[in-house]
Amino acid sequence: MLTLLTFPGSFGAPSHSPYCVKAMCLLQMLGLNWQPEYMHDPRKMPLSRLPVLKDGDQLIPDSAHIQMHLEAKGVDFNAGLSELEKAQAHALVQMTEAGLYNILVHDRWLVDASWEHTRAKFFKAIPWLIRGPLTRNLRKGIRSKMMAQGTAQFSESERVEHMKRDLVALSAQLGEFAFLFGDAPTAADAAIAPVLDMILNLPVETAARCLLRSWDGLTAYVVRVSDAIYPGAQPVKLSVAA
Template sequence: MLTLVTYPPAFGQPSGSPFCVKALYLLNLSGLPWQRKDTADPRNWPKGKLPALWVDDEIIGDSDNIRTWLEERGAHFDAGLSDLDRATSRAFIRMAEEHMYFHIVLDRWADKAVWPIVRDTYFATIPAFLRKFISRGIRRMLLRGMDAQGLGRLTAGERLERIEPDLQAITDRLWHGPFLFGAQPSAADASVAAMLGAMASTPGGTALSRRVSQDVMLVDYMRRVQAALG
């Protein structure tokens, strides 16, 4: 039996991490039987990150590696897609995971009104009297990284302007079918819908969470993906 090691559910999503949600969607799309194991502590898993797939004595870390492992065993996540659509799918996945994701990070970790809710959710297993002290250093390190990356130097309004073309690109694709590449969900849906779900569910009613959660087309799309793969 395959075991997906993942962060617990949070903010109404199957996991607090969109990458864990992506892995969950891919496993369901693969058709293979699997079970989940929740943990809030990633330190003992590959690269100190989650998700991880535990298979007998083998552990596959990272959602991309999990996808590759499943494909090597017969999963067809992009069945029926043309070469052009496969290339576009990869671009959408990279847009979601290398750009959209960091907007989620800043929405949750940088906003002073949102951070206490996120802190008490992500670090719930740490006693309250230690939680602020331990999480403060992690948050400071993360925000320094986002500043070095560049997105952390933008205001919330500037970030919203920056991500709007990404959201519009997703909407443009959805005018052509219920999923990004036709009538059936594919690997791109697993990534993109997971990121949108994380955006919409961020607590505190940020500008980005309102933008996504009030977009009827995006909300209907997320519901379709969750119904098909969740």
């Protein structure tokens, strides 16, 4: 059986990492038997990150590599998409992982009121005595990364302006479809909806959460994706290469 090494869930999501939820959705779409193995500390993992897929004695880190590994088994997560649609899907996933994902991380870790909840949920397994110094250090590291990457250098209104453009692009692609590329979920939905879901479910009202909650079409889209491909959903009928 395939095993997904993943962070546990929080704030209503099956994992607190959108990349772990993306991998869960891909596995769920596949309809094969798989099980989660929850971890809190990824430092011993191949890239020191989660998710990691365990397939026999192989460890596959990175959600994109997990997708490629599953595709190599003959599954097509983008069945029926034209070459242009595949290119658009790729661009939207990259946009989400470079933009919206970093806004999520920023609002979870660097907004003080939100951080109280993030710390309590993400680090509840860490003994209380060392939780303070450990999480202070981790938060410092995230702040440096967010400064280097740029998200933390912007004002809140600038971040929201950037976010709006990403949401406009996603909304335009969604149009009247149920999923981003039609009436069936594809790999792009597995990657993008978990990020939106986690922004919608930030524990406090940040400008990003407020903006996304006002976007009815995208809010309803996230519910459709979670009903269709989050763990527990029925497998989607995927085409398998001959």
